Amino acid sequence: MVSANADYLLVYDKDVSTLFVRPNDSSDTFVYETNFESVTSLFVLENVAFLQADDKFYTIDLSDKTANAVEVALPSPSRIASITSDGTRLYAHSPKGALTIYDKNLSITYNVDAEDSPDELAGSNAIAGENGNLYTFPSIYGNAFFVKFDTTSNTVEAHPITQNITQAYVGNVVYALEVLPATGQKRLICLDKTTGECLFHTEIYPQTFFAFGNRVFTIENKSVVVYTLSNDKSSLSRTTSITMTGNDAYHLDNPVDLCAADDGYIVADKNNSRLATIDKSGTLTEQKLDDTPLALTSSERDVYCVFQDRIERISGGETTKTYELPSVIDVAYSDKLYALAQGGVYTAIGNSLIKIFDVENGKRIATAKNGTNVYVLTADSVSCIDRNGTKLFDVANADFSQAVDFAIDYTGKAYVAFKDKIVTYYANQSQTIAVKA
Secondary structure: EEOOOOOOEEEOOEEEEEEEEEEOOOOOOEEEEOOOEEEEEEEEOEEEEEEEEEEEEEEEOOOOOOOOOOEEEOOOOOOOEEEEEOOOEEEEEOOOOOOEEEOHHHHHHHOOOOOOOOOOHOOOOOOEEEEOOOEEOOOOOOOEEEEEEEEEOEEEEEEOOOEEEEEEEEOOEEEEEEOOOOOEEEEEEEEEOOOOOOOOOOOOOOOOOOEEOOOOEEEEEEEEEEEEEEOOOOOOEEEEEEEEOOOOOOOOOEEEEEEOOEEEEEEEHHHHOOOEEEEEEOOOEEEOOOOOOOOOOOOOOOOEEEEOOOEEEEEOOEEEEEEEOOOOEEEEEEOEEEEEEOOEEEEEEEEEEEEEEEEEEOOOOOOOOOOOOEEEEEOEEEEOOOOOOOEEEEEEEOOOOOEEEEEEOOOOOOOEEEOOEEEEEEOOOEEEEEEEO
């Protein structure tokens, strides 16, 4: 079960009876353990989680990481059939058309009973709310309608539609589940917020979903999959996957490289064609790629990802620059970008990559944190060059044909990794560290 607003992403994992909370400022995920047997609704009202569980209502103060679930009451309507939220308010609706809107403190900000509510509000269990407006999808004399009720002016707009809507949320559009008559499957579609006209349908069939603004959140294989609405409101594209429960190591398939991030690590997950960011709490955030990543490095602001024939600079999840380089092998970042390709080392000058050093059988390239030189691992040496490409010395000479990676620390010590061991080289001495599979 998933919910979200501008400040939080919430996931309730029924298997472990735990609420996982991820602030949208990318700080660590935190959890609230519960003892509920069944949770049927989950919403977030500003900084308060609202849960319908075990036939009762509860809230959790998200500003307090040690808070417990507190039982609360919704005094009206007397018979609540549907509850929804827009991230700020809670909308409670009865089958006869009564409507009560609550703020995060569950104080009533609007109320209309069934006798005084418009006829169009009755008979629909599928509701959505936004900014004090209620959207319903009733069947009137056998015909489906899209109804918008403005609680400020107490006016109703009703438009006929052809879809049977069972669930909906309002953001930049109305995100709704329609029941397909032939199969009974529930498909996600997007409707115009004013007329209810179908803007487009998708091939997304979520078991559960939530939508806010231009984003749709679904649950797939215990991960929160995020889709983003295009600027012209004509399509949804999958942009992110966030795993907030379970062991994220099981979600990687042939990780080939990693680099440091502000709050953890970024992994080049080769067979999944993605970059997987894993924060200190174990939360995995996915950025899908159009091609297979082979290596990566990072600067203070950007990530540089290696593909077979190019290097892409990625800023804020978007590719902002592409360097064409056939047979590129690896990258490193110091004062600027350095790349290893078949035949040489290149550096970024302006919008181009310029060759600064010839090398044969190159395997990896690295720099030390806050260091001034660049190091190259080949099949038979670890060589040190300066930033202009002048060779300074060899750190080590040995058979590195089976080496898979290496690193350099601030003292200039080289750590060469093999499948079953790590060998360190410094001051003409070496030391082997066994690695258990």
